[in-house]
Amino acid sequence: EAGVAQSPRYKIIEKRQSVAFWCNPISGHATLYWYQQILGQGPKLLIQFQNNGVVDDSQLPKDRFSAERLKGVDSTLKIQPAKLEDSAVYLCASSLGTGSNQPQHFGDGTRLSIL
Amino acid sequence: AQTVTQSQPEMSVQEAETVTLSCTYDTSESDYYLFWYKQPPSRQMILVIRQEAYKQQNATENRFSVNFQKAAKSFSLKISDSQLGDAAMYFCAYCSGRYDKVIFGPGTSLSVIP
Numbered sequence: 001e002a003g004v005a006q007s008p009r010y011k012i013i014e015k016r017q018s019v020a021f022w023c024n025p026i027s028g029h030a031t032l033y034w035y036q037q038i039l040g041q042g043p044k045l046l047i048q049f050q051n052n053g054v055v056d057d058s059q060l061p062k063d064r065f066s067a068e069r070l071k072g073v074d075s076t077l078k079i080q081p082a083k084l085e086d087s088a089v090y091l092c093a094s095s096l097g098t099g100s101n102q103p104q105h106f107g108d109g110t111r112l113s114i115l
Numbered sequence: 116a117q118t119v120t121q122s123q124p125e126m127s128v129q130e131a132e133t134v135t136l137s138c139t140y141d142t143s144e145s146d147y148y149l150f151w152y153k154q155p156p157s158r159q160m161i162l163v164i165r166q167e168a169y170k171q172q173n174a175t176e177n178r179f180s181v182n183f184q185k186a187a188k189s190f191s192l193k194i195s196d197s198q199l200g201d202a203a204m205y206f207c208a209y210c211s212g213r214y215d216k217v218i219f220g221p222g223t224s225l226s227v228i229p
Contacts, residue, residue, distance in 0.1 A: 003159075033217075041221055041222070042208075043206075044219070045216060048215075056214075089158065091160065103162045103165065104160075106159055106161070108157065108159050109159075
């Protein structure tokens with residue numbers, strides 16, 4: 001089974017620029033998550049989708065971050081404009097469905113550096 | 116709000132020895148799940164072990180086992196017969212059974228000494 005795919009693997013931009021990340025979950029997984037992992041910290045949930053609907057985006061900085069999951073499969077996360085504090089690894093994960101007994105499968109992440 | 120604490124930022128263990136990583140959490144809920152995830156230097160997070168709060172029996176997965184103390188809100192991970200491939204960041208995580216939202220601890224960096 002193919003795992004969660006993310007691209008790009010690395011991205012370097014200057015502050016105030018925009019950037020987008022892409023995630024392709026495991027086939028058949030209805031739930032998709034985006035996490036932000038700042039160096040030295042655990043991942044923090046930014047947004048959770050169930051199919052193409054948003055379940056939780058309470059920690060998403062909506063003034064600069066946006067995410068969509070068209071057709072309930074692939075997802076993109078965008079930052080516009082980027083700030084220095086956005087430097088982090090952005091992890092995408094997917095699971096079969098909601099429910100705490102459904103393990104999450106993670107991608108390799110995108111390491112974002114803001115200059 | 117739920118919180119997860121890992122008081123050991125770094126740990127080391129001799130190859131073939133046993134090591135225990137600590138985790139405590141705070142919650143007022145009775146229905147929840149606890150996890151240990153492993154994140155090697157390549158960054159892909161992998162689920163190591165899962166514990167349902169309603170189960171008294173401690174979960175075990177090969178060389179990995181947990182000591183779940185519900186009253187104390189403690190969830191430690193024991194790795195037996197440590198191998199070089201066990202070197203990684205280990206994250207303790209809590210998931211509410213009601214809200215299905217995972218909260219991660221800050222992690223423990225485990226080094227395995229040959």
